[in-house]
Amino acid sequence: MRRNQVSRFIGRNIELFTFSLPAVIYIFVMAYVPMFGAVIAFKNYEYDKGILGSDWVGFQNFEFLFKSENAFRITRNTILYNVSYMLMTTIFALLVAILLHEISKKWLKLYQTAMILPFFLSWVVVSYITMAFLDHQNGFLNGWLTALGFEKVQWYFDAHVWPYILNVVHLWKSIGFSALVYFAGILGIDAELYEAARIDGARRWQMIWNVTIPQLTPLIIILLILSIGNMFRGDFGLHYFIPNNNGMTYSTTDIIDTYIYRALSTLGDVSMASAVGLYQSFVGFVLVVAANFTVRKINEENSLF
Amino acid sequence: MAKWHGSGASVQDRKRASKRSALAARASTGATTRRILLAAFGMLTAAVLGGCSSALFGSDMEESGEPGTAKPVELVWYYPEYEANADLEQVNEAVNRIVKAKLNATVRLMPIEFGSYEQKMNTLAASNEPADIIWTSNWLFSWTDNAKRGVFRPVQELLPEFAPRLLASLPDRFWNDGKLNGNQYGIPSYQIAAMRPSLVIQKRFADKYGLDAGSIRKIEDIEPFLKLIKEGEPGIVPFGTTRGFYMNTLYGIDWRVPVYLDDPSHTVLPDVTEEMKSNFELVRSWYVKGYINEDAATLREASDAYSKGNAAVWFDPTGKPGSEAEFKTMGGGYDVQLVPLVAPYFTGAVSSMNAISRTSKNPERALMFLELVNTDKELYNLLVYGIEGKHYVKTVGNFIRLDPDAGYYTNTDWVFGDIRNEYLPEGSPADKLEQTVRINEEARLSSYAGFEFDGESVKAELANVRAVNEEYYGALATGTVDPDEYLPIYEEQLKKAGSDVIVAEKQRQLNEWLASQGLK
Numbered sequence: 142m143r144r145n146q147v148s149r150f151i152g153r154n155i156e157l158f159t160f161s162l163p164a165v166i167y168i169f170v171m172a173y174v175p176m177f178g179a180v181i182a183f184k185n186y187e188y189d190k191g192i193l194g195s196d197w198v199g200f201q202n203f204e205f206l207f208k209s210e211n212a213f214r215i216t217r218n219t220i221l222y223n224v225s226y227m228l229m230t231t232i233f234a235l236l237v238a239i240l241l242h243e244i245s246k247k248w249l250k251l252y253q254t255a256m257i258l259p260f261f262l263s264w265v266v267v268s269y270i271t272m273a274f275l276d277h278q279n280g281f282l283n284g285w286l287t288a289l290g291f292e293k294v295q296w297y298f299d300a301h302v303w304p305y306i307l308n309v310v311h312l313w314k315s316i317g318f319s320a321l322v323y324f325a326g327i328l329g330i331d332a333e334l335y336e337a338a339r340i341d342g343a344r345r346w347q348m349i350w351n352v353t354i355p356q357l358t359p360l361i362i363i364l365l366i367l368s369i370g371n372m373f374r375g376d377f378g379l380h381y382f383i384p385n386n387n388g389m390t391y392s393t394t395d396i397i398d399t400y401i402y403r404a405l406s407t408l409g410d411v412s413m414a415s416a417v418g419l420y421q422s423f424v425g426f427v428l429v430v431a432a433n434f435t436v437r438k439i440n441e442e443n444s445l446f
Numbered sequence: 447m448a449k450w451h452g453s454g455a456s457v458q459d460r461k462r463a464s465k466r467s468a469l470a471a472r473a474s475t476g477a478t479t480r481r482i483l484l485a486a487f488g489m490l491t492a493a494v495l496g497g498c499s500s501a502l503f504g505s506d507m508e509e510s511g512e513p514g515t516a517k518p519v520e521l522v523w524y525y526p527e528y529e530a531n532a533d534l535e536q537v538n539e540a541v542n543r544i545v546k547a548k549l550n551a552t553v554r555l556m557p558i559e560f561g562s563y564e565q566k567m568n569t570l571a572a573s574n575e576p577a578d579i580i581w582t583s584n585w586l587f588s589w590t591d592n593a594k595r596g597v598f599r600p601v602q603e604l605l606p607e608f609a610p611r612l613l614a615s616l617p618d619r620f621w622n623d624g625k626l627n628g629n630q631y632g633i634p635s636y637q638i639a640a641m642r643p644s645l646v647i648q649k650r651f652a653d654k655y656g657l658d659a660g661s662i663r664k665i666e667d668i669e670p671f672l673k674l675i676k677e678g679e680p681g682i683v684p685f686g687t688t689r690g691f692y693m694n695t696l697y698g699i700d701w702r703v704p705v706y707l708d709d710p711s712h713t714v715l716p717d718v719t720e721e722m723k724s725n726f727e728l729v730r731s732w733y734v735k736g737y738i739n740e741d742a743a744t745l746r747e748a749s750d751a752y753s754k755g756n757a758a759v760w761f762d763p764t765g766k767p768g769s770e771a772e773f774k775t776m777g778g779g780y781d782v783q784l785v786p787l788v789a790p791y792f793t794g795a796v797s798s799m800n801a802i803s804r805t806s807k808n809p810e811r812a813l814m815f816l817e818l819v820n821t822d823k824e825l826y827n828l829l830v831y832g833i834e835g836k837h838y839v840k841t842v843g844n845f846i847r848l849d850p851d852a853g854y855y856t857n858t859d860w861v862f863g864d865i866r867n868e869y870l871p872e873g874s875p876a877d878k879l880e881q882t883v884r885i886n887e888e889a890r891l892s893s894y895a896g897f898e899f900d901g902e903s904v905k906a907e908l909a910n911v912r913a914v915n916e917e918y919y920g921a922l923a924t925g926t927v928d929p930d931e932y933l934p935i936y937e938e939q940l941k942k943a944g945s946d947v948i949v950a951e952k953q954r955q956l957n958e959w960l961a962s963q964g965l966k
Contacts, residue, residue: 188574410909
């Protein structure tokens with residue numbers, strides 16, 4: 142486009158541009174400007190010298206991450222947890238949405254409210270709720286276990302139980318919102334389809350299987366693809382507060398986000414922390430491109446770009 | 447400008463209308479809007495980049511035009527505290543009345559809880575937040591690391607001119623401890639500069655069970671007493687701890703470099719010593735017997751172990767004179783007695799210092815203020831104990847009675863400055879200050895005094911060893927997990943993290959230092 146055409150194009154769409162401005166500014170400030178800071182990962186950052194003045198050190202800041210097993214561990218944890226959160230939430234939210242649709246409408250609002258409430262709690266609050274269950278001395282779970290004649294379990298020191306605990310807590314908190322989205326999707330399904338099915342003699346189960354699920358498939362796929370984009374971005378609050386940032390459980394709870402936080406706050410080394418951050422962004426980028434490529438191969442319409 | 451067309455309008459109408467509106471936009475507002483948008487964008491970019499510019503280009507130390515007190519300034523002081531004080535505001539105002547009159551300055555006191563001090567200050571330093579005075583030490587918010595990173599401003603040139611009385615008030619030994627590569631960064635607080643790892647025992651139990659404190663020479667000797675408590679006092683934790691009580695010095699190992707005292711070969715010991723292993727075994731046996739609080743490894747702050755007053759015994763690495771009174775108020779109001787386990791050894795003044803931040807716009811005034819804190823009895827006691835008549839009352843002589851619930855209570859005289867200026871809380875030994883001075887002078891010096899390990903070449907290994915320690919050390923040192931199972935894992939992880947490399951590097955630097963000192 143020539144200059145003249147560009148300005149005419151902007152002029153014609155000025156309302157739309159204005160509307161998008163806040164989002165553009167937000168992305169620019171929060172995502173593009175800080176991107177420059179990635180150079181810190183290759184420097185020995187000293188506060189008095191500044192980002193540009195500090196000495197270049199090549200890949201030295203990445204050494205500590207790859208010398209230990211940490212790189213593998215946090216990468217594995219981040220991906221596995223996110224995959225499992227994604228699948229669990231989708232399956233259970235679908236189930237709940239269908240159930241909500243099938244039951245009588247009398248208590249519907251109550252069920253919805255009860256389920257969506259946890260969504261608005263902060264992780265810090267949730268961490269105290271989980272602690273009430275898991276505390277070694279006074280927790281409910283250990284109380285029940287001893288009442289039933291079992292040994293107490295040291296939940297906060299046993300790395301093996303945490304994949305289950307984290308999944309349950311995550312599901313509890315996120316299911317309300319996801320179920321609501323699917324429920325809205327179900328409400329949008331043309332009632333005539335159900336009517337036709339009923340006339341053909343379909344039973345409830347058959348209607349769910351042959352009408353509801355196929356009609357929801359596009360929505361499910363879109364939501365799945367969107368969450369793949371966030372696959373490498375762990376839920377910091379969940380993984381930091383719920384296990385109480387306890388050393389003994391790092392092997393199964395530590396994700397890239399919590400690792401970066403600790404690297405910066407306990408080592409106080411900005412360069413090393415941003416090296417890990419850059420690693421996260423890089424792998425995340427690769428992952429999104431790969432996911433999109435796969436989706437494109439299967440069904441071009443559903444791909445993001 | 448937006449035009450909405452009813453569904454009744456014809457296609458023709460719509461086209462015409464949209465053309466009109468586009469033309470109008472271009473003619474009247476289009477150009478202006480664009481210019482406004484561009485300007486806004488430009489300003490935004492400038493603002494964002496401007497905000498980062500000091501991070502980008504580094505900032506030279508600010509030179510203030512007038513070092514005198516003609517211009518009023520505000521100073522910001524970050525230091526750690528045990529818990530937030532309700533009356534901080536009032537105390538701050540009282541402080542400002544003094545400082546305003548004497549230095550034409552005001553101070554903003556910014557205490558941060560001990561547990562999060564390191565993390566908050568790391569973030570604060572990384573974001574170039576303006577600050578004037580930052581408390582630092584060798585054990586919390588490491589002064590050497592941060593001096594190397596450029597957080598502090600060297601003050602040797604300013605001291606003689608702006609804080610001559612402060613300069614004269616401390617012995618050279620103290621000043622030398624705050625120096626790095628010839629630059630004076632730290633301004634030490636005069637306090638106990640020696641450590642005397644001790645057991646702290648609640649008197650009520652010691653008396654009840656007839657404990658002979660004199661018979662306790664090493665930490666194992668307390669075990670029979672713990673057993674009595676466990677059996678006789680339900681609801682009381684016999685031994686309260688958060689990080690266990692392993693210290694090299696308890697086992698005849700030097701405190702500056704992990705080498706056996708008087709070892710002629712000067713061999714640097716590995717991270718996990720035989721002594722540490724047997725210590726972990728001992729703690730584990732105590733844990734299994736129920737002597738140790740079950741939540742030990744999940745507690746964050748040392749004082750969490752005894753602050754409820756339900757721990758009969760705990761371990762204190764410093765054992766300084768007068769800490770009985772501090773523990774009494776911190777530990778639920780019960781009298782305690784200190785049982786030192788090791789003869790005092792000189793650790794230097796590095797355990798509590800204040801430094802001038804590089805981001806300070808008024809380093810001169812900040813120094814003048816620190817001089818005032820360290821030499822003005824009224825100001826110093828105000829910072830430590832609060833307002834007279836409200837937070838404490840004077841009793842006999844230099845003694846005062848504190849009210850920990852009155853709204854201001856720090857219990858950290860050593861954070862602010864020279865403790866020789868302080869009033870003594872009731873329960874302190876009358877000769878607390880004399881004892882402090884005496885111990886400082888008598889304490890045994892490390893054979894490696896003056897040696898400073900430079901970790902720059904093993905940065906990655908140090909970071910990883912630290913990560914391993916965060917994962918395993920607390921659980922092992924408190925006996926929460928079985929050392930038979932976890933010690934081998936811990937050792938293996940340390941090895942993988944490169945602890946051997948660090949030991950070798952330390953040995954190399956030590957040998958060089960010994961050679962340069964003519965000791966080897």
